[in-house]
Every structure is written in structure tokens, then in C-alpha cells.
Amino acid sequence: MAEATDPVTQTALLTTADGRPLKTALAEAQAKARRRAFLLVVPLILFVIMTFLIPIGYMLKRSFEHDGFASSAPAMVAWFAANPDFDPTNPPEEAYAALVSDLARMQVEKTTGMAGTRINYSVPGTISLFKGGARAAKNLTPPFKEALLAVDAEWGRPALWRGMQSASHVYTAEFYLVASDRKLTDDGWARGGDKERIYLYLFFKTFLISGIITFLCLLLAFPVAHLLATLPMAKSSLLMIFVLLPFWTSLLVRTTSWIALLQEQGVANDLLVALGLITEEGRLTMMYNMTGTIVAMTHVLLPFMILPLYSVMKVIPPSYARAARSLGATSWTTFRRVYLPQTLPGIAAGSLLVFILAVGYYITPALVGGADGQLISNLISFHMSKSNWSLAAAIAAMLLASILLLYWLYDRLVGIDRLKFG
């Protein structure tokens, strides 16, 4: 910066000692500083890209891309491309000829499983159909339609042909349809039967339970956080340890201790029976159902509500409340009009945090959920382990989209800049 103030520059255009215009020199110096600052955050940017953006992008890609059939059945892909408006109830001989030639190729290239698995996602029962067809394919003679239907009459099912047509495209919305409880029938995609619909219901239930848990956490955390923020230092640090100790304990340990406490032969029931409050036969069912899920998850997530609340309450000057009281406000009015509004950023941050964590929770509902405490994440994990990753990705993407929608709503209603995590 020394050159900039050099008195040598007397002309209309200010220049530096070496004759460069001052403006350029300044811009260069600042650009250099900016580059250095940028270099400092490069590791962080790389980290976020590698561990966050790429995996999520990959997941999203997976949810609408699958080439299991398209890459292993070139003749069928070509035929479907040439005849987009064929009649699935009665495909012509050329279609069957293409199918038989592809089946024979799959047998040689060992891609039967890949192709069958892809079709099986929308038309159950096709993996073994493809295996049987591929084994028989090289011995089949024209007319292929009769020959293949003789191997297995299932090959004539309209739903199968619709499924293959859809799978002949690498990119497909099929997984989103399945994740919205649609089924591929002989007449095309339709709403699944009453006994099969599950995903949308579970989405609804997941959000409902998460909402209940968030509310309960807020109810329990508010007084605790207030106490923590107002007690003298020595006492509040001790209390803080009680909040943090469970927080540092393994999630599995906390979940299983709730099982030991709340199950029918557990501590809580034993105590109630011993006190004569309930009879031996009337033991309460508090575990392996929705109650168990809500209790355990509320406990596990409680610190995520307490900590942001505490950090906000800590800095609220007690003089405000005193001023309100001295001006004649009742204690309820003081709380409602003066104290509560100042804690809003903490409430907002804690609720958002707890809600988002609850929506994705998986281990606790799996262990204590029983029949009616299942959440959508348990189905994502099921499809991951059964290697239908595309469906798992589609459900996860829908979950992500609904969270982003909530976040957007939140931003509109409360304003994201008011968030305070402590």
C-alpha cells in the first residue's frame, strides 16, 4: 500500500512509483488477498463436495437411472425405440424374436440376473422367469412367440411388456412411482391395492411422529434450559453435565436402557406393581410400539433442543423481565410478551434440528418400534440391504425434498437468519 500514497503521482491519473495506474495496482493487491483467503477455505469446500454434494448427487442420479435391462438387451431397446406405440396385450412376432435373441445373449454374457432384477422391481416374479427363458433361448426356433410362451406363459403378460418397455430407457421415473405406492399392472401404472400401499402412509407417519417428538422435546427442554441459564455457575455446570453425559453415551446404549426400563417385565412396570398401582396382569405395554419410539427418541434428541435454547437464554438480560414486572405486568404477561419472544431464535433452531434428525432416525425405531413404530428410514434401509438401491434412493430423495420444502417454508415464516445454534 506504500506506493498508493506516494506523492510523486501528480498527474490527473494517479500512478504508482513504477508508473502503473493506482487503480490497477490496488485491484491486483486485493485480488491476491482474496486468492489467499480462498485458498484457506479450499479444504473445507473440497470436504463438503467430497462427503456431501457428490454422494447426494450420486444418490439422486441413482433414483432415476438404471441400465440393468437397457445395457443387456440391445435388440429389445432397438425394437421398443422403433415401436413406441405397440400393443402390450399382444406384442408381434418381431418383438418376441428380439426378446429371444437378447435372452440368448444374456445367457452368454451372464447378464440375466441384472436384467431380471431390473424388471423385477416393477413386475415381481421376473428374475426366475428371465433365468428360465435365458437357459431355453438358444434352443428356441421360430415362430418365437409360440416357442417362448410354451417355455412359460408368463412371457405374454402385458405388465411384463410394459415393464420391459419402461426399463429399455436408462432414465426412468419408475422408482418414484413405486415410492408413491403405484404398481405396474396389465393396464399400466395404477394405485396399489389397500393391502400393498405403505410408502405415503409411512411418510405421513414419520412427519407426524417427528412433529410430536419435537413438541415434547420443546416442552421438556424449555424449563431445563431456563434453569441452566439462570442458576449460579457452579450449579449450572453440574446440571450441564447431567445433560451432556447421556449425550456422549452411545445411542445404542441409551435405546437399550429404555427397553430395560419400559418393557413389560421391566423396571417401571415392576415398580408400579410393587407399589400396588397396577396388577400383575395389568402390566402396561410401553415398549415395542409407538409409545416406545416416542419416549426413546424424545430422550435421545433432547440435548439437541436444550443446547440451542440454553445458548439463547444465557444472553437474555434479566433486567428486561424485571423492568416488565416493575411496570406492572403479571408474571404470565412478562413471560409471554418479554421473555418468550427473545427465546424464539433458540426455539426455532432447536425445533428445526430435532425435527430434521427425527425424520431420518433409524436405529431407535428399528429396535423399539415394534409393529406400529416403523418410520420411512426403516424402509430405506430395507431396500438398501435388498439391493434395490434405486428405490431406496428415490424414497431418500423424496424425504430430502420434503425437508428442503420445510426449510423453505421455515425461511419464509421465521427467517433463516434468526436461527441461533449457540
Next chain:
Amino acid sequence: MKKLLALSTALTVVGFAARAEVVVMSWGGAYGEAQTEAHVKPWSAASGIAATMVDSDNPAPAVKAMVEAGNVTVDVASLEYADAIRLCDEGMLEPIDVASLPAGADGTPAADDFLAGAVTECGVSTDIWSNVFAFDSSKITGTVPTTAADFFDLEKFPGKRGLKKGAKAVLEFALMADGVPAAEVYNVLNTPEGVDRAFAKLDTIKSDVVWWEAGAQAPQLLADGEVTMTTAYNGRIFAAAINEGKPFQIVWDGQVYENEMYAIPKGAPNKDAALEFIKYATSTEGLRAQAQHISYGPARKSALKEELIFKDGKTVMAPHLPTAPENMGNALETSSDFWVDHDAELNERFQAWLAQ
């Protein structure tokens, strides 16, 4: 600093290059331990090749992920039967030639020595395990349950029931309890009416079921008195009964058994050594050694010829194995063909049924 960084990177690279270690991935717990003691350690000592065991909740998704990413770090994986077949069909496992496997201790060629279906295109059976149901004999006295139908009889045996939270093996069990002969179960289950029938049978006890998910939960529920009977993996009940002295008794009627397979993921770094490991582990001696640690039956005829004794030195294993003739009276082998086709479909139905 830079020098240090370069040095450590170089060391790491050298470290990875020098690694010629066979990595076996299995299920952890009592099962993983049995395979470590019976296969990994003795093979490593005999062959001089380092070998380690890593645990997984289920090795199948891990294998799929590794092969798809082209970064395979596991040489041998212990897979469920249907997974071994499905991953093989998807081209994610190395084929294993049955002729390359060692003959039985009595000289029978491997192809004849293994029980039917125990060697597939890409997998070799390590044991046969079973879904059974068990009760606490200190709680149920007098008439004890003996058939699958008793499991669903709430009048004769009041109390809660533990059931695995999933369609596989549960639907078959329900049908057998409903009087469907084992040989007919999959024919019935292949029809919409059959599926309805299985769920109708489950409906009769639905409000009294405690659902479990991890294998260790079943004996725990029984021990806590939370349920009077529960389905379980037979080895878990055996371990609780023999190792911990719990008064648990297994009812073998209506058992659903299947093979567990060793397989080599496609692109395994030490493919040849992995094959040697599998040959060793699935030899007559290898299978016998594993059965001495856990009550899952060996899948070779030659391994069952001599009496098997548990590692405690006194428990005779034969009556505790799913394959014992007296346990096979009403037994069903899981149909992998059925489940690769219908797993997703029936589990969705199952989840929907649970949520109703």
C-alpha cells in the same frame, strides 16, 4: 512439513502394497467368532498367509457396494443363500468350480459329498442354519408346545409371542402352522390366496406379537420374560442354553432352514488365496471345526459321519443341528428362487400389514 507429508504418504502406499492379507467378512457375534476360530486362524497358521476377519451387519450390501465402486477390499464374504445366488446372477461374485473343492475325508468327490444345493455357481455352503421357535421350559410347565400350530394357539398357551420382523421364513412358518405340508408351502405362497392365507394366520396372533429384528433380540426377549415363545435362529437359542444355562427349549416342527455361503467378490485382491481359504474352510474338517463352535449343521455328508462334540467337550452336537434326522420331521428348506423373485413385493405387503 512437506517432507513429512511425502514420507508418510510413501509409507502408506508401501503399506498397502505389502498387504497380501486375506480379508474375510462375516456377521460378527457368536457366528463370526465361530468362523474366526474354526477357519480364519487355523488356515492362516497352516498356509502362512495372513488372514483377518471383519464384521458386518450383512455382508451382501457391502459386497455389492464394493464391486460397483470397483474398490474391493474383501476376499471372502459369508452370504445368505439367496444373496449368494442373486449377486452371482448380477455378475458380482467369482464363479467357483465344484470340482476344485477337496473331496470328503472318506474320499467321496465334493460334488457328491455336499448335500443337494449346498454348492452353487459362486458359493460354497459353510453351514445350514434354521429359523425355529423356542420357549422357556421354566415358564411353560405341564403341556409343552410341540408343533408349529401350538405357536399360534393363544388359548392353550397364553402369552406374548416373539416373531422376526420380516416376511421371509415368517410367512412359511404361518402356512405350516395352518396345516400346509412343507412340500406344498411355496406352491401355496406363490398364489395371491396363499399369501392372504399366511397373513390371515398371522392376524390370529398379531395383537400379541413382539417383533424382533436383530438375531440377539430373540433370546433376550425370552430371557426377560417379555414373550412366552419366540422364533429365533437356532444357534442363538443353543448359545443361550449351553453357554448361559438358560432353560430354553427348541421346537423343531415347522423349522425353515437354509445354507450359509462363502463366496468371493468379483475383483477380490487376493482371489487365489481366497479360493484356497474356501477349500480349507469347506473341507470335511473345516465344516466340522465350525460346527464345534456353533450349532449350525455342516453341509457335507462326510462331516456328519463321526459324532460332533461342542467346544465345551461334553455337549453332543447332533441333536442340536437343524439337519439331525429327528429334527427334520416337518422341515422346509428356504426357496431362494421364490425369495429372489418376491422378497421386495412380500416385504412391502408385510410392512403394510404391520402398519394396519
